[in-house]
Amino acid sequence: MTTSEQKPRDRTSLAGSGRAAGLGVRLGRVAAITTAALLTIAACKSKPIEAPAKDKKVADVELSEKALEAAKLTLERSKSKARRTSVTCAGTIDFEPGRVARVGPNVAGRVGNIAVTPGQKVTRGQALVTIESVEVGRARAEYLQAKSRLQQAEAELAREKKLFEGGASTERAVLTAETEKNVAAYGLRATEERLRTLGVGGEGVASSAVPLVTPISGTVLDVKARIGQPVGPTDTLVVVGEIDVVWLAVDIYERDVTRVHPGDEVRVTATAYPARVFVGRVDYVASVVDAERRVLAARIVLPNADGALRPGMAATSRIMGASAIDGGAIVTVPRGAVQTIDGQPFVFVEKAKGKYDMRAVERGEEQEGEVEITRGLAANEPIVVEGTFILKSEILREQMGSND
DSSP states (O other), X not given: OOHHHHHHHHHHHHHHHHHHHXXXXXXXXXXXXXXXXXXXXXXXXXXXXXXXXXXXXXXXXXXXXHHHHHHTOEEEEOEEEEOEEEEEEEEEXXXXXXXXXXXXXXXXXXXXXXXXXXXXXXOTTOEEEEEEOHHHHHHHHXXXXXXXXHHHHHHHHHHHHHHXXXXXXXXXXXXXXXXXXXXXHHHHHHHHHHHHHHTOOSOSSSOOEEEEEOSSOEEEEEEOOOTTOEEOTTOOOEEEEOOSEEEEEEEEEGGGGGGOOTTOEEEEEETTEEEEEEEEEEEEEOSSOOTTTOXXXXXXXXXXXXXXXXXXXXXXXXXEXXXXXXXXXXXXXXXXXXXXXXXXXXXXXXXXXXXXXXXXXXXXXXXXXXXXXXXXXXXXXXXXXXXXXXXXXXXXHHHHHHHO
């Protein structure tokens, strides 16, 4: 073999050995990286990484003894109540019809005198307002004429009878006098009926004065008359009545008809007294559904001894049915126990004296000043019901401090 033939083979051999050496280096690096990764994983498994320890609060809000005394917090326990069916409907307060009278004239005229003021006690038959009416004056004059005519006819009949007994008159003359007397009596009765229609009696002179009297005893609730005011048969001048018992007329939707019965307990809140609950009973439920509105009329009777509820007021009623068939219970807390931050309701639960947790809750319906808690609170837990705003302020102050 010549020297020239050996040189190419040496170059090829050297190139091949170079590539092998490079590959070996790369494999060595990969092996080293893999080994390091495995060691890291093993180290992690053998000793987990611990988060820095944090100071844990015993409660969300802690008050010193002095601050607790100043806060004057009131605590109660959350309650468990039987779930009851109920129907909510709105209506308007009204008089009980048999306990109110709207007094007005039966004839046109003008107000001449007002004898009462609002709040005044009156008795049945007492004059309230006097009006002057030309029509009444004319009717009274006709009454007096008819009365005089009857007296004259009676006297003529008596004279004819006396003459007939003495033979100085005939039976025909007596019958004629008796007929005249009967006609005069009928005329008098007609004028009396006319006066009764106008709302006055026939006694006295031919006066145009008409006293308007109350048909019931009670309290003057409203006086709408003014001296000299022209009035007519459609005007109400004085309202007399008692409002120690009032009615609330409501409409029951057809879907709720089976859930409302006479005698059901009703809890009513008026727009004027949002924090007060008036308790009454369903007195009447109509037997016919309004075909157009698909509602059933119902009437609620409400005791009103202090006169707080006044006719015309808007009110909302909650007609309470029997306990739910499933026997379920709800957790309730007083309205003052629930506070809100960013739309999230919560309550403060006492953990120990002066230490309170802010507990997020979900609230349900509200009734009688109590709020149903559907999630986040169990029954019989001690909660703050008065002074919650102070605790809420402490939470907000701490949040502001942490943000700084």
